[in-house]
Amino acid sequence: MSPSETRPVTRIDTRLAAVRAEGRPALVTFVTAGDPDPETSLAILKALPKAGADIVEFGMPFSDPMAEGPPIQAATLRALKAGQTMAKTLQMVRAFRAEDDGTPIVLMGYYNPIYSYGVERFLADAKAAGVDGLIIVDLPPEEDDELCVPALAAGISFIRLATPTTDDRRLPAVLANTSGFVYYVSITGITGAGSADPTRVAAAVARIKGHTDLPVMVGFGVRTPAQAAAIGANADGVVVGSALVDAVRDSLDGEGRATVKTVAAVADLVGALSAGVRAVRLQPTG
Amino acid sequence: MTVKPNSFRTGPDERGHFGIFGGRYVAETLMPLILELDAAYETAKKDPSFQAELDGLHATYTGRPSPLYFAERLTAHLGxxxxxxxxxxxxxxxxHKINNCLGQILLARRMGKTRIIAETGAGQHGVASATVCARFGFPCEVYMGATDVQRQAPNVFRMKLLGATVHPVTAGHGTLKDAMNEALRDWVTNVETTYYLIGTAAGPHPYPAMVRDFQSVIxxxxxxQILAAEGRLPDMLxxxxxxxxxxxxxxxPFLDDEDVAIVGVEAGGHGIDxxxxxxxxxxxxxxxxxHGNRTYLLQDDDGQILEGHSISAGLDYPGIGPEHSFLKDTGRVSYVPITDEExxxxxxxxxxxxxxxxALEPAHALAEVMKRAPAMDKDQIIVMNLCGRGDKDVFTVGKMLGYAL
Structure with missing residues (x-):
């Protein structure tokens, strides 16, 4: 029995059930909190669901993002330079949640800023702000006692990354404490590099589904509406991140400041991606 | 504070923890390989032929044992x-970097890996990695912060002569920490073929224990050697x-000898304040x-890692091996800073x-010896690890002394 069956229904469960009822894959969007500045970042966050995002991932900036490629590294640096902190990130979630009680927010990042903030204090503040889930790149199941177990106890989903190197022997351990959904990393590599092969992704998603009833979202290497549709046709949803932070970057002025185009640039791309996943008709599953 | 253990030499536990420090904080893509590496190292460690090959190479290639030298004139000078x-x-x-590189290259070969990556700060580990790759016929790619590439030009050239590809890393501030990030990004991308030859006793388990084991030959x-020379153990390391x-x-090898005081010397740069x-x-x-482990780190109030500064590119790293964090908290080892000037x-x-x-790295240790030795009795003994030679640093020192090279 998977833990999700015994847990109260969450925003993630509700939203993904609604998307499934529409017979299409979900669109999960990633942007970095505080990029390019706090005010613009909050405006982008609020614009994402309106443009068609089903779930939003909000990146907690960390100085040493070991799994990120150049686009998200650059977004992280922009956010830190603009003074982003954990407290400000949680404040943005709170402001978002005041206006939108339906769209799940998943915080994504690395463990040290959470450890530094204090695990208990972080989980309490995140829950109060309206955070639904966590994706922490550098916490494999071997370190579940650190944050995963306390997060589940606090009522926050812990979403695990499964990768091409996670074989069948290891999958049960990876899935054991996972809740909300499984994030399948479609390539061995960093974010924003390479592109996913839909055939291989389909096989991998089927393999994971052999071990869990949780929805499987596919990320890394999904940039365009066409890719979102092609990958989405073989999964429960797709995650797009680097392409969105690149849209932020391309909208900035010569000094790296936000312009009137910034929010719209992100929203327009999310709208196009949303149309991509909405064109897909999924086979009904059990 | 960690409770004082019966022995300081039993760590880490099977999950790689030294007290609260160490562990395996890595991305899932790497985790299966980390477990494979752990298993391969445990098997190799118990295989007499592995140790015999390493010992043989040390005797004829590295030049081990390295001498223990009584510094008579320095002793008289400090009094x-x-x-x-x-x-x-x-x-x-x-x-000392070659001690670890030879051990790990034998392990990489055993694991059937075909490509070696490494990070380097001062370039000593990069040179040692490039050397063992040349000796064993592996392609070698070294990540080095762009700032370090500039200030350690002779070592960059040595690596190139040895056939390695040197990638200058411009991400972050272009120093050792950024080079390690970039090496991890390479590894996560080429995980099937590639062995990551980490140069220090840090990173995810089993690296801290494995690198320590290979360096314990010192x-x-x-x-x-000290027993042969003096008939007793030293008073201080x-x-x-x-x-x-x-x-x-x-x-x-001395951690459980209570009468041996142990001092680790950190890079105090411009001053600890x-x-x-x-x-x-x-x-x-x-x-x-x-970088895969819990340890003491230079960081700001929000948990963002700081760059740090040292005159020595080899010490310019915001972390420290997790076993040292454990030895600090248990009080077994004293850690003190020494400034650039000292x-x-x-x-x-x-x-x-x-x-x-x-080298500027052991010159830090020597500065601490200069403080301690005069206050000790003449029949007491200090052993200092002179872990590197200074040829690579003559340009940096020349610049500091205002001498145009």
Missing amino acids: GAKIYFKRDELNHTGS GKETRE VAAVGGGSNAIGLFH VHNGHAASLTGGRPGVL TMEAFQLLTRVEGIIP
Whole structure:
């Protein structure tokens, strides 16, 4: 029995059930909190669901993002330079949640800023702000006692990354404490590099589904509406991140400041991606 | 504070923890390989043929055992304890780094890996990695911060001569920490074929224990040599710590000898009170998680990692091996900072009094010896790890002394 069956229904469960009822894959969007500045970042966050995002991932900036490629590294640096902190990130979630009680927010990042903030204090503040889930790149199941177990106890989903190197022997351990959904990393590599092969992704998603009833979202290497549709046709949803932070970057002025185009640039791309996943008709599953 | 254990030499546990430190904080893509590496190392460690091959290479290729040298003139100059140097600067490639690289390249070959990556700060580990790759016929790619590529140009050229590809890393501030991030990004991308040859006793388990084991040859030899020379163990061991591999190599075989005081010397840079002006993780940082392990880190209030500063590119790292964090918290080892300025004095003193040009890393350790030895009795003994030679640093020192090269 998977833990999700015994847990109260969450925003993630509700939203993904609604998307499934529409017979299409979900669109999960990633942007970095505080990029390019706090005010613009909050405006982008609020614009994402309106443009068609089903779930939003909000990146907690960390100085040493070991799994990120150049686009998200650059977004992280922009956010830190603009003074982003954990407290400000949680404040943005709170402001978002005041206006939108339906769209799940998943915080994504690395463990040290959470450890530094204090695990208990972080989980309490995140829950109060309206955070639904966590994706922490550098916490494999071997370190579940650190944050995963306390997060589940606090009522926050812990979403695990499964990768091409996670074989069948290891999958049960990876899935054991996972809740909300499984994030399948479609390539061995960093974010924003390479592109996913839909055939291989389909096989991998089927393999994971052999071990869990949780929805499987596919990320890394999904940039365009066409890719979102092609990958989405073989999964429960797709995650797009680097392409969105690149849209932020391309909208900035010569000094790296936000312009009137910034929010719209992100929203327009999310709208196009949303149309991509909405064109897909999924086979009904059990 | 961690409770004082019965032995300081039993760590880590099977999950790689030294007290609360260590562990395996890595991305899932790497985790299966980390487990494979752990299993491969455990098997190799128990295989007599593995150790025999390593010992043979050390005898004929590295030049081990390295001598234990009584620094008679320095001892007289300082007027206190007898000072011995463990001369790992005489090793092939000029530092202790080769001890670890030979061990790991044999393991990489055993695991069937076909490509080696490494990170380097001062370039000593990069050179040692490129050397063993040339010796064993592996392609070698070295990640080095762009800032370090500039200030360690001779070592960059040496790596290229040895057939390695050097990738200057411009991400972040272009120093050792950024080079390690980039090496991890390469590894996660090429995980099937690639062996990551980490240069210090840090990173995810099993690296801290494995690198320590390969470097412990320093302490084991020292033990035999000082017993032969003096008929007893030393009163004090002193070594420089950046990531801490030469220090843990010297210290580990002595950790349970209560009468041996042990001192680790950190890079105090411009001074421990100068914000982001030093690289003393233990005396100026606090515990956090970076590069696969929990350890003391230089970080700001929000958990963002600081760059740190040291005159020595080899010590310019915001973390420290997790076993050192454990040894600090248990009180077994004292860790102290030494400034750039004190280092320069020590560098020049050793050169003139003993005719040995030390690397800037052990020059930090020497500066601490200069403080301690005069206050000790003449029948007391200090052993310092002279872990690298200073050829690579003559340009940096020349610049500091206002001498145009």
